[in-house]
Amino acid sequence: MSLLEVTGLRTEIDTAQGRIRPVDGVSFAVRAGETLGVVGESGSGKTMTGMSIMRLLPPGGSITGGSIRLDGRELTELDEPAMRKVRGSELAMIFQDPMTSLNPVRTIGSQLREAYRIHVDSSRAAATARATEVLGLVGMPRPRERLDDYPHQLSGGMRQRVMIALGLMCDPKLLIADEPTTALDVSIQAQILTLIDDLKSQLSMGVLLITHDMGVISEYADRVAVMYGGQVVEQSGVHELFERPRHRYTEALLAAMPTLELDRNAELATIPGSPPKLLDLAPGCRFAPRCAFAQDDCRSADPSLIGGDHLHACFHPADGRTRTTAADVGVREAAEPRGSDSLVQLFDVHKRFGVRSRRPFAPSRAVQAVSGVTLTIAAGETLGIVGESGCGKTTLGRMLVGLERPTSGSVSFDGRDLSVQSRSGFRKRRRDLQMMFQDSAAALDPRMTVAALIAEPLVAQGVGTRRERRRTVAELLAAVGLPPEAAERYPHEFSGGQRQRIAMARALALRPKVIVADEPVSALDVSVQAQILNLMRSLQERYGQTYVVISHDLSLLKYLADRIGVMYLGRLVELGAGEDVYSAPRHPYTAGLIKAIPLPESAKNREAAARSTGLGGELPSAIDPPSGCHFRTRCPLATERCATEVPVLKPSDGLHAVACHHPLTTHVLTPVR
């Protein structure tokens, strides 16, 4: 018998706009010692499914039908006090952001003890002992000492371990992990997910892993339920799903992901439109309006889940033999060789930020955000900058467009040093250097219409007459694929993907030579991501601008960028053609980063891709970085020389440069130990 059985679960939320049905007849089961992955885009109802099981619904929300059986016990019939007993003892949940889920003014020890003593009648000493034991279990070094720490004293990864420990205090039967690693860096993500996986078999609990990331699902789930529009549209074993997706949505979703193996010349398959709003839904398949295979029956009747071990709710399923690869969908013309004229030069750029010490009279300290980056960007190329949070990639991008001035070193554009120019001269230069921000909702003034937003750079630079500007706006809207009527509307009336199109149009308004894009798609759903990536590439072909794309996502950069620079703690550690950096990484950090990426492909040969996480440890503090090579504290190949001598980026011609005393030479991803 299954540990958790959910059948026909329905949840409704009353809002000012009407009644929303985020969970609409969802059924699945989780066995003990098994991980069920629930995957879907934002608004697919995956989080609400988890919340419904925990019965932690938002105001106005209620379970209106179906059953939830945990270990044979019906949870929907329990009253609130009984449910409170179940929560935290039999059911545990961990959330996305460990910072907001932990109380900042209490020590982690007191929070752990509380979680235990709510459910178990025990002494304080016993609770402390249990807390120490569980912290040890989740891989916290020196758990006894950590009990007296406050959450802010721990890193993000360590806080997420505390969150997991909090869930495990009472030996739960089922752990619901809702996007447990979305806020974490890729190397930490691998550590946390592996931990959850180990704990699952060790404690033989069931795990419900809720995520938007197909890669995470493929590596860490045993079975998968794909959700769309509040319903489970496909459910099967993980190998089966990735080999032979049947539902057209799953198929399209897999094709839309930029993966490391993808041919750069192929255009990403996109899913048109955006996910449905779960309000006043007409009958029919919810994916039909976006589906390339939809026919009349899809629009009139609701398909139900059918088919034994591999359930799918689709009238016209994929034949289940081969996955449509991106190459079949459309092939871009082979990229022309990019011009090699250098457009932007960075020479030994440093950026320090002062941080004030908390104690009075203590000397102020400096965070070395960028320390000594030398780089040349050629006209018309796409340069990708990749690294974990805190590596200085965003600061580097901000210095490129002049939002920050380097503490030392120079940034020059077209042969002229930006930092020595006069204020007004620099303001004119800005025409050529534009930026796309990560969060388009924050980067567009909410009180301006789209037309005013797109025209703003032109107004600020005094370009054109009012009539000319209006024409430019219309032209740009068309170029980024928005209807002319969009001009008179406000940013909040658009979806995330559309807003990013508006931001793109604004960045293009001055016909800049360089666009710095800081995490351009990380706030978007996978199906929408592909649309924006294709748009960025087609606009580059049309207007010929140079891109500097900053991202934490190596697979995205491999698809988008001609060259990739890898940053670690303020330094550029590797720089080379995207293909070379990925297939033959020379820096141990790059190799580890690639290994940490969960890939759908690895679902096929999971045993072969053994669970060796790429990178151990955590990013050291930039206030007090390690001497010599910054990476040596996490490097398997570090020697004494690494501690004393700073490696320089060689060769300087930038073909495939690496800053390492012991560069990898083999094409094998596993570093030789």
Add this chain to the structure above:
Amino acid sequence: MSRLKWVVLSLAVLLVLLLLLAPGVLAHVDPVATSDAHLEGPSGSHLFGTDLLGRDVYSRTVYGARPVLVASFLGVLLASAAGVAIGVLGGVAPRWINAVVMRLVDVFLALPVLLIALILIATAGSGVRSIVLAIGIAFTPGFARVVESSVRRLRKAEYVEAARVFGSTTLRTSWRHLLPNLLTEVVVLGSSAIGWGILTATTLSFLGLGVRLPAPDWGSDLAAGATNLADAWWLSTFPGLAIMATILLANFSGDHLMRVLDPRAGIRFGRSFRRLAIRLSRHGGDIAHESA
């Protein structure tokens, strides 16, 4: 927004306008004229009763609104204009200018309204004009501090950084991005300040520093009635109720305006109003740009 709220708010605005511009429509009796009916309670002929000299309390309450409202509105208008200007300056200026300006603001914040009013009255004489100035000076630091901290926050907003990236001058950015986005906060703060302004104006009159008898004024009438409160409750009660109702109305309309002004609310009236405001500011922005 419910229809009822709109109706209530429109009626209230109409009432305030009448009180300010044409109090004669609401009360036909001269508020200063005395009669033989001394200290009569509320009745059909004298809705709110009469005072010691036989003056109609209803009429005095109606006519007494004008000095209070004028002092409060003008005082707050002055304070918000000065406060926004100082706050934006403090927010966008280099650190040392900010330090000087904001410490000066702190000094003014420490001055009691009464002291400011006393100094003004000693130099410029009593009357509505001194009260307006007193409220204006006393309320400026409050606006300046709130606006300054909002500007500091808004300057880090990505859309302000975006404006820097395409080379917008500081003046233009302040005009196009900072001011419109400060609007909501200033309106809400202003509406509660109007409430405080009414209290301040009546307090000053109550203490004999503002409008002098026999001219009608809520504050001075409240004070005059206080001596007879035991046998003529209506003398102080009606001006007091009028003060309360006005303050409540000011706060209510502030909340309402806040929602109307937010483009995310999608109210049609607000939309056309906003378009107008945007057109005005766009025009101003172009001018600001050309002069920069």
